[in-house]
Amino acid sequence: xxxxxVAIVGAGITKFVRRAQETGPEMSYLASKMALDxxxxxxxxxxxxxxxTAPDAFDGVHMKGxxxxxxxxxNNKPYIRNFVGGGTGVFAPIHGWMHVASxxxxxxxxxxxxxxxxxxxxxxxxxxxxxxxxxxxPLKPTLIWIFALEMRRYMETYGLxxxxxxxxxxxxxxxxxxxxxxxxxxxxTIEDILNSEVLAEPxxxxxxxxxxxxxxxxxxxxxxxxxxxxxKPVWIDGVGxxxxxxxWATKDLYYPRYVEKAARMAYEMAGITEPHKEIQVAEPYDPxxxxxxxxxxxxxxxxxxxxxxxxxxxxxxxxxxxPTCPSGGxxxxxxPIAATGxxxxxxxxxxxxxxxxxxQVPGKPRVGVAQAWGDLMQVxxxxxxxx
Amino acid sequence: xxxxxxxxxxxxxxxxxxxxxxxWKPTLQYAWDNGIGIGKYLQSLKEGKILAAYCEKCGRIMxxxxxxxxxxxRPTDKYLPVKDTGTVNTFAICHVNWDAxxxxxxxxxxxxxxxxxxxxxPGQGIMHLLGNVEPAKVRIGMKVKAxxxxxxxxxxxxxxxxxxxxx
Amino acid sequence: xxxxxAIVGIGVTGFSSVSxxxxxxxxxxxxxxxxxxxxxxxxxxxxxxxxxxxxxxxGYSIFDEYxxxxxxxxxxxxxxxxxxxxxxxxxxCMMINTGRFRTIAVEAHSKASNVKTxxxxxxxxxxxxxxxxxxENADFLAGLEMxxxxxxTGNTEEQCAEVIVKxxxxxxxxxxxxxxxxxxxxxxxxxxxxxxPLKELDAAKPADGAIMIVLASEKEAKALCKKPIWIRGxxxxxxxxxxxxxxxxxxxxxxxxxxxxxxxxxxxNPLKDLDFAEICDEYSYKELQHLESIGIARKGEAGFxxxxxxxxxxxxxxxxxxxxxxxxxxTYEASGGMKVVExxxxxxxxxxIRQIPNAKTGLVQxxxxxxxxxxxxxxxxxx
Numbered sequence: 001x002x003x004x005x006v007a008i009v010g011a012g013i014t015k016f017v018r019r020a021q022e023t024g025p026e027m028s029y030l031a032s033k034m035a036l037d038x039x040x041x042x043x044x045x046x047x048x049x050x051x052x053t054a055p056d057a058f059d060g061v062h063m064k065g066x067x068x069x070x071x072x073x074x075n076n077k078p079y080i081r082n083f084v085g086g087g088t089g090v091f092a093p094i095h096g097w098m099h100v101a102s103x104x105x106x107x108x109x110x111x112x113x114x115x116x117x118x119x120x121x122x123x124x125x126x127x128x129x130x131x132x133x134x135x136x137x138p139l140k141p142t143l144i145w146i147f148a149l150e151m152r153r154y155m156e157t158y159g160l161x162x163x164x165x166x167x168x169x170x171x172x173x174x175x176x177x178x179x180x181x182x183x184x185x186x187x188x189t190i191e192d193i194l195n196s197e198v199l200a201e202p203x204x205x206x207x208x209x210x211x212x213x214x215x216x217x218x219x220x221x222x223x224x225x226x227x228x229x230x231x232k233p234v235w236i237d238g239v240g241x242x243x244x245x246x247x248w249a250t251k252d253l254y255y256p257r258y259v260e261k262a263a264r265m266a267y268e269m270a271g272i273t274e275p276h277k278e279i280q281v282a283e284p285y286d287p288x289x290x291x292x293x294x295x296x297x298x299x300x301x302x303x304x305x306x307x308x309x310x311x312x313x314x315x316x317x318x319x320x321x322x323p324t325c326p327s328g329g330x331x332x333x334x335x336p337i338a339a340t341g342x343x344x345x346x347x348x349x350x351x352x353x354x355x356x357x358x359x360q361v362p363g364k365p366r367v368g369v370a371q372a373w374g375d376l377m378q379v380x381x382x383x384x385x386x387x
Numbered sequence: 388x389x390x391x392x393x394x395x396x397x398x399x400x401x402x403x404x405x406x407x408x409x410x411w412k413p414t415l416q417y418a419w420d421n422g423i424g425i426g427k428y429l430q431s432l433k434e435g436k437i438l439a440a441y442c443e444k445c446g447r448i449m450x451x452x453x454x455x456x457x458x459x460x461r462p463t464d465k466y467l468p469v470k471d472t473g474t475v476n477t478f479a480i481c482h483v484n485w486d487a488x489x490x491x492x493x494x495x496x497x498x499x500x501x502x503x504x505x506x507x508x509p510g511q512g513i514m515h516l517l518g519n520v521e522p523a524k525v526r527i528g529m530k531v532k533a534x535x536x537x538x539x540x541x542x543x544x545x546x547x548x549x550x551x552x553x554x
Numbered sequence: 555x556x557x558x559x560a561i562v563g564i565g566v567t568g569f570s571s572v573s574x575x576x577x578x579x580x581x582x583x584x585x586x587x588x589x590x591x592x593x594x595x596x597x598x599x600x601x602x603x604x605x606x607x608x609x610x611x612x613g614y615s616i617f618d619e620y621x622x623x624x625x626x627x628x629x630x631x632x633x634x635x636x637x638x639x640x641x642x643x644x645x646x647c648m649m650i651n652t653g654r655f656r657t658i659a660v661e662a663h664s665k666a667s668n669v670k671t672x673x674x675x676x677x678x679x680x681x682x683x684x685x686x687x688x689x690e691n692a693d694f695l696a697g698l699e700m701x702x703x704x705x706x707t708g709n710t711e712e713q714c715a716e717v718i719v720k721x722x723x724x725x726x727x728x729x730x731x732x733x734x735x736x737x738x739x740x741x742x743x744x745x746x747x748x749x750x751p752l753k754e755l756d757a758a759k760p761a762d763g764a765i766m767i768v769l770a771s772e773k774e775a776k777a778l779c780k781k782p783i784w785i786r787g788x789x790x791x792x793x794x795x796x797x798x799x800x801x802x803x804x805x806x807x808x809x810x811x812x813x814x815x816x817x818x819x820x821x822x823n824p825l826k827d828l829d830f831a832e833i834c835d836e837y838s839y840k841e842l843q844h845l846e847s848i849g850i851a852r853k854g855e856a857g858f859x860x861x862x863x864x865x866x867x868x869x870x871x872x873x874x875x876x877x878x879x880x881x882x883x884x885t886y887e888a889s890g891g892m893k894v895v896e897x898x899x900x901x902x903x904x905x906x907i908r909q910i911p912n913a914k915t916g917l918v919q920x921x922x923x924x925x926x927x928x929x930x931x932x933x934x935x936x937x
Contacts, residue, residue: 003652003653003654004652010388011388011390012390013390013393014393014394014395015393015394015395015396015397017395017396017397017398018397018398019397019398019403020395020396020397020398021395021396021397021398021402021406022394022395022396023683027395030394030395034393034394038388054616055609055615055616056608056609056610056615057609057615059682060411060413060678060682061678061679061681061682062608062609062610062675062676062678062679063608063610063636063679063922063926064636065636065637066679066792066795066922066925066926066928067679067681069792069795069928070795070796074792074795075792075793075794075795076791076792076793076794076806076810077791077792078789078790078791078792078811078814079790079791079792079928080635080637080641080645080790081635081636081637082633082634082635083616083618083633083634083635083636084618084632084633084634085616085618085619091633095633095645097652098645098648098649098652099648101651101652101653101654102647102648102649102650102651102652103651104648104651120410121486121487121488122486122487122488124485124486124487125485125486125487126615127485127615128485128486128615129613129614129615130614130615130616130619132620133417133419133613133614134419134421134425134429134545135425135428135451135513135545136514136545138544138545138546139499139514139515139516139545139546140484140485141485141499141514142481142483142484142485142487144479144481144483145479145481145497145499145514148479148480148481148499149477149478149479149499149500149501149514150477152477152478152479152527153476153477153501153527156477156527180390180391180392180393181390181393183397197482198482199481199482199483200479200480200481200482200483201479201480201481201482201522202479203479213395213397214395215395232388240631241631241632241633242629242630242631242632243618243621243622243627243628243629243630243631243632243633244622244628244629245457245622245623245628245629246619246620246621246622246623247449247450247451247623249476249501249512249513249514250449250450250510250511250512251510252476252510253476253477253501257629258629261629262631265631269654346390350388350390353388355388355389355390357389357391374616374618375616375618375619376619378619378622379618409682409683409686409687411678411682411686413671413674413675413678414671414674415610415613415671415674415675415678416669416670416671417613417668417669417670418668418670419577419578419613419665419668420573420574420575420576420577420578420665420667420668421577422575422576422577422578422579422580422581423575423576423577423580424577424579424580425577426577453579453623454577454579454580454583455580455583455624457622457623457624457626457628458626458628460586460587460590460596460597460626
């Protein structure tokens with residue numbers, strides 16, 4: 001049996017902001033409408049819809065998928081919400097891929113939306129209840145604990161300094177200056193990062209992406225439809241995802257083995273055997289600066305422990321051998337969780353079409369990868385796109 | 388295709404203050420059944436011991452105690468206490484509360500850590516707090532020991548261990 | 555459907571009002587062990603895993619974190635859909651139809667007894683701007699819908715009561731059921747009001763329990779088991795998402811899903827082509843409304859069919875022989891799963907004293923509950 005090919009034919013994205021005037025359904029609508037317009041389609045052309053959004057606790061609505069339905073174009077359509085924590089933004093187009101690749105439909109709308117500012121006093125509060133209710137929550141953990149624990153373990157394993165890590169934030173926040181959606185684009189220096197407030201040693205405030213509101217959407221189409229709609233379809237060549245154990249303290253945090261498993265699944269499907277040579281542009285998830293390095297290694301884009309050195313050498317700059325987070329990433333554009341992941345997929349889509357404007361990486365890239373991470377250091381979601 | 392003039396308006400603090408809002412504070416209460424594995428684990432903490440589960444097939448001594456081995460997918464064969472000492476796998480020094488509010492300068496800092504417990508299989512750690520130690524003195528690889536609540540104050544919770552301290 | 559997909563293993567715990575001796579992980583593990591045993595597979599041989607769950611029903615912000623271990627799915631492709639079990643099953647069918655997956659395990663469970671403020675959680679699903687400030691119990695939407703439905707179709711409260719009496723009596727024959735009872739119409743009609751015409755006995759009571767189902771591609775299914783149950787059609791739809799824009803007299807989502815599922819399965823005359831149906835009966839009137847929306851009953855006739863015994867065990871089209879959500883218990887995201895399990899048992903002819911003779915084809919339907927207009931339908935067959 002031959003496999004059905006699936007292409008991205010349109011993309012839409014909102015501005016990422018600290019507090020949006022618009023509601024979640026309204027942001028979903030704006031991103032969806034833009035994606036449909038770009039694809040030259042109307043909502044009636046959409047056969048099925050899949051929506052990605054992170055915890056209900058942000059928006060303060062139980063069954064958030066149903067709440068966002070009307071904005072995401074789900075009325076009178078097969079509509080479903082997928083949810084793999086922070087990995088959702090890259091999983092959502094994978095979910096859309098399932099819809100089209102299965103033959104269930106030819107046109108699928110994929111929407112991701114997040115309104116974190118609804119959660120008071122701070123969206124951080126929603127993260128207390130990600131820890132095990134019986135064995136961990138009584139210790140009153142914060143989300144930052146687990147990142148600080150992981151960052152230290154990673155730094156210690158390879159003898160990295162905070163400067164090594166901060167270079168990622170500098171690169172991405174600067175890259176974001178050219179992104180129209182960017183919330184926190186800034187020409188910052190390593191000193192700015194190291195001098196920012198210490199939240200949980202070794203994590204400083206500027207090591208972290210901000211809480212944001214925003215939405216993004218893409219339209220996926222089968223081969224026949226895609227070729228009718230555009231002469232520049234971008235194909236979903238490989239998809240992979242993986243979930244590690246909930247007993248997160250029982251595995252070594254220095255390496256994201258679940259990202260490697262997800263990447264291997266996607267690469268196998270895409271026929272990629274030497275990812276560091278075959279992939280020309282990458283958008284690994286960077287909610288914290290060290291995470292980009294962690295994820296580059298998990299994605300097999302470099303040897304373990306090498307990502308920091310490559311970053312220092314400019315290898316991952318927009319003009320480097322492997323431009324990484326040319327969008328500006330979560331650190332620069334902002335981090336409305338699920339929408340961020342889809343923003344990354346959209347960035348690869350634009351880069352491969354050579355339509356990224358000032359952010360365009362040189363060399364006419366043909367293959368790119370986007371990745372997101374989620375849960376308690378557990379989820380890897382990976383998508384490989386090809387021009 | 389060009390992505391520009393992206394929609395959505397970000398509100399400044401001032402604009403946000405002036406915006407009409409509806410707020411809702413939900414009363415969400417849960418009472419989770421501990422079940423067999425975690426039930427035994429908590430009972431054991433009350434008795435001043437850390438309980439692990441052993442799987443004969445893979446040979447792992449797993450923490451926290453659990454009713455089944457998730458890798459071999461079979462019931463665990465027995466429960467056994469491990470030591471209340473261990474090694475710091477990684478740690479952080481935290482200056483904020485769970486809701487992102489900042490600790491006051493004179494308040495003690497939280498030092499969460501992943502502690503690999505002696506007697507369990509290599510790598511089998513739990514998250515807990517470190518105490519009785521200068522934050523600057525904490526190191527990965529440091530040996531630590533549990534400091535327990537007095538027996539009559541224990542209630543079958545992870546907080547029956549107050550923290551781990553160097554020894 | 556591109557390639558036929560079959561159910562090759564089911565695992566189910568019993569359902570009960572409370573389950574204090576077992577954690578949610580252990581509950582799911584119990585169901586998973588049975589499902590894998592039936593399928594003859596170790597979880598390492600399952601290609602991918604799906605859980606249907608909602609965070610606030612679990613009391614976690616990201617429940618997806620806590621699903622892999624008890625499914626034997628550590629370091630495997632696992633996903634959560636915040637949807638009904640039948641929708642999750644539909645995603646599983648899609649994955650197999652991509653040609654890249656051979657076997658999929660689908661899980662859902664309910665630990666509703668652990669949610670101490672269940673009404674508050676339900677109210678938390680209401681639109682925060684338009685509806686929630688009214689500070690009504692979420693069931694008020696069901697009351698509104700029931701009123702409009704009865705008014706427009708001519709079905710009666712007594713006929714709704716017949717549904718409850720039938721389903722709770724059916725549950726007496728189901729060892730899994732949590733809320734079986736032998737009731738009279740008067741018992742129902744005199745039960746305390748919730749949001750009239752909705753009364754206390756009109757609403758299904760929560761139950762705890764877990765379900766896992768293993769799906770396989772046609773080739774795999776034939777190699778794995780003697781009695782594969784084929785999914786001949788499966789579809790889910792959301793109707794009008796905003797409650798204030800809805801036509802409450804009928805269920806648009808059920809009608810849309812039925813049209814598509816019937817087309818996939820080649821069902822022309824549901825009353826004739828189906829041997830039984832498991833219909834969402836989270837509220838009594840919902841069974842009637844769904845029967846009409848699906849096209850099993852004509853508008854205004856579902857109550858009459860119920861009263862005249864067409865939908866009872868032994869009738870022309872038995873509906874909710876399991877006891878339905880009214881009799882077995884309301885299990886939230888697992889609701890559709892309980893009905894799929896019943897259908898599989900009927901189609902394997904393993905349903906014991908409630909077996910429908912010669913059952914060949916059945917329909918299962920679910921709805922995501924107040925305030926949604928989302929539901930799913932699957933057509934299952936043993937041939």
